[in-house]
Amino acid sequence: MRGIYIHIPFCHQICHYCDFNKVFFKNQPVDEYIESIGAELSIMVKEGVSFEGVETVFLGGGTPTSLSENQLDRLLTIIHEYVDVNSLKEFSTEANPDELTYGKLEVLKDGGVNRLSIGVQSFDSDLLTKIGRTHGPDDANRVVDEARKVGFENISIDLIYGLPGQTISQWQDTLNKATALELPHYSGYSLIVEPKTVFYNLMNKGKLPLPGEDIETEMFAMLMDHMEMQGRMRYEISNFAIPGHESIHNLIYWENDTYAGVGAGAHGYLDGIRYSNSGPIAQYMEKTKQNVRPISQTHIVTETEAMEEEMFLGLRKVDGVSISSFQKKFGRSLEDVYGQTLQSLIGTGLIEQKMDRVKLTRTGVFRGNEAFQKFLK
Structure with a gap:
């Protein structure tokens, strides 16, 4: 096993494009869920899963930074119980700009996190409102500045193009403002309208004015050319970095290698088996209380499937x-x-x-x- 993905399914705001396993933070058993993460890790160890030599830990969501400072500290303490954090090549967390306070940054840094992946998406205030984000461009600039003061150097931001009503000039402005931050890593994704999202419902009603395919293609070309001019080299279809700052955890996926998925709805790939955990939080927590792995589905990967995955995942890399x-x-x-x-x-x-x-x-x-x-x- 090379990596561990840990899913935190809580959000203070649900973005209009998001189809990940998530729930509103309010009135959720957040503290109990964090303890269930520890229970699942303990069960895995008892079943013979070894976390020795793990290269990466990645906290995803949902929004890991929706947790309070104390909750984040407890989560990191639990991770330390099962993983030698000091030997990790990379310890990442996803973050929202308006939730990542200076205090949380200090907790994360003290807990061994050494890479931030911040969901900025756009530097246009109107577009951010349209897609359901609660932060503004100033929040993105602030959090990068504060992260550097705390001691974070490996910082990435996510950007999205092909947004409803987005123009070429708006995208160019976002690219300019993003690279002005001089970060070592950037990710740029085209909007995909997924089922069971606000955008999907709007699209079905004919109320989602998406840019045409030609404009989206032009935006992708702009992304690649702009990043290359700024010395951020594309190493995967949607990811760009100063050489040496590529996302190690994501490379595990694209190299079709093994990783553990921990948390409600998390997916993993171990011993030739792809598995997914129970998605509903109550169901996930109940299984861990019963001292059983909270797995809902498994699939034994055949050799043919493994070769197929090797190709279509590997070809994503430059x-x-x-x-x-x-x-x-x-x-x-x-x-x-x-x-x-x-x-x-x-x-x-x-x-x-x-x-x-x-x-x-x-x-x-x-x-x-x-x-x-x-x-x-």
């Missing part, structure tokens, strides 16, 4: 898929398994082979889903 590593991992050559598919995609200009690696071309980056689907049987 470095692509290593031909020799594929051979070593599966005992079969990439040419033997996907030779015809590779030649077809090379012929259409979506991928290229350079030395030991197969990777997307620039055209392929824009048409990534089309290339990925070719590896699915």
Whole structure:
């Protein structure tokens, strides 16, 4: 196991585009839930799961920074009981700008967290209101400044393009203001309208004025070009970093490697099995009280599925898929398994082979889903 993902499902505000497992913070058993995290980790250890040598811990949500200082401190104390935090390569948490106070930053830093992933999304006040965010551009600037004062150097912010009513000039302004912060890492994602969200309901009513596909494609090109000009190199379709500041935890996913998922609705991949925990908080907590793993679903990954995942996850990386590593991992050559598919995609200009690696071309980056689907049987 290389990483641990811990899910904190609480939010003070639900964003209009979010479909993750989350609930409003008010009247929730937050303290009891944190103890359930510890119970789940304890159960895993008793069942023989080892956290020795883990490279990363990632706190996601929901919103981990919706917790109070005391709650964050308790959560981090529990994590220390099961993980040698000092040996981690990376300890990250997601954060909202308006909830990440100076006091919480100090708690996180003292608890071993060394990387912040801040959900800024936009530097346009009107757009932030439209998408259900409760912070403003000034909050983003403040929290970055305070994080640096506390001692955080590895800071990333998330941005979203293709938002309702968003213009090219608004996106360029957000890119300018984001990179003016001179952070080591940036993520830029296109808006995906997911079922069971406010945006999905509005779209079905014809009340969601999304930019067209051509404009969204232009915004993606702007993102790539702007980040490269600022020395933030793209290492995955949507992620950019100064070399050496790539997200190690996310690379575990894209390298199709193993990680534990802890918390309500969390997903994990261990010993060739993908699993998901119970999503409802009460159900999750009840199972941990009964001293059983709160797993709701499991799937044994077949060799064919593992090879498919190796390709469509690995091709998300700029470095692509290593031909020799594929051979070593599966005992079969990439040419033997996907030779015809590779030649077809090379012929259409979506991928290229350079030395030991197969990777997307620039055209392929824009048409990534089309290339990925070719590896699915």
